[in-house]
Amino acid sequence: MSSDTDHDASHGRHLPPAPSTGPSADGAGPAGAGARGMDEILKRETHSSRAVASIIAAVLVIVLCVYALLETAVRAIGQPPWLVDPLTAAEQVVALPNGVQPLLLGVTGAVFVMAGLFFFLNAVLPGRRARHLLPDRRAAVVVDDEVIASALARRARVAANLSQDQVMVTVSRQQVQVNVRPTSGVPLSPDAVRSAVQDELRDMHPSPTPDVRVNVSSAGVIGA
Structure with missing residues (x-):
């Protein structure tokens, strides 16, 4: 607006013209490669990147996996859990909503829903930027x-x-x-x-x- x-x-933004679409001097360049390259550039300029959402998702998965591995290793050697015992946590999840205050349960559920909606929309929406292409x-x-x-x-x-x-x-x-x-x-x-x-x-x-x-x-x- x-x-x-x-x-x-x-x-x-004036992007440089696409390189020649014909074969290269050594015969290795496929025909149409320049046009495809320009299409990729234009797509990057007119669509937002999903890199941020991908990095966030990857970091969350890595953190959860490392934590689960840590707790499993601690349990395997007979030491007390670092934060929460995996078996106890699983039993509490199965027993939900027993033992949890409704307000806390609602807030936690809303956070998970918003996080899931964020990643879902980033995955399915085209993510177009507020830009148009002009002929030249x-x-x-x-x-x-x-x-x-x-x-x-x-x-x-x-x-x-x-x-x-x-x-x-x-x-x-x-x-x-x-x-x-x-x-x-x-x-x-x-x-x-x-x-x-x-x-x-x-x-x-x-x-x-x-x-x-x-x-x-x-x-x-x-x-x-």
């Missing part, structure tokens, strides 16, 4: 949605003859939301605003191309 503020060029002959261009929203808001503001604070644009993968607060007593045509924003989108030609929706506030701005 972005208000109608200017953004510098650092929000757009020489390079692949990845632009933040904030930059696109700023350009569209400027175009809508000019078309409706409004001030900067009266237009707010948000850009998602599938939709452009244009929120307009008109000047009191001055007629405003939503179709003209929509047409101007659609023309700007056609000039940009972002991929994927979102639909445009214009919302005109019922409360006008006085003296804008």
Whole structure:
């Protein structure tokens, strides 16, 4: 989401052109390798990494396995448990919810549910970043949605003859939301605003191309 503020060029990412898709000089390079490499780069730029979630899951599994090994070794040599005896812990889990306060049980269950939901959503959701691809002959261009929203808001503001604070644009993968607060007593045509924003989108030609929706506030701005 972005208000109608200017953004510098650092929000757009110009990726280098893909290398030649033909075979290499030594005949080892397969045809189409460059295109596949560029597709991988674009996917990394437009999708969030699952590395953090994977590392967290791996660390948790390692810690649990090390702890279980430690407790098992301590039990095998006849020493008291380090934290809790594995057999006793298993019996307590089987006996749940007996012996556990309902509040503690509910809080523990909620923590486990949230943790499981976090890993589940990271696994099944596409994890797309707020970015669009723009066509270019020489390079692949990845632009933040904030930059696109700023350009569209400027175009809508000019078309409706409004001030900067009266237009707010948000850009998602599938939709452009244009929120307009008109000047009191001055007629405003939503179709003209929509047409101007659609023309700007056609000039940009972002991929994927979102639909445009214009919302005109019922409360006008006085003296804008």
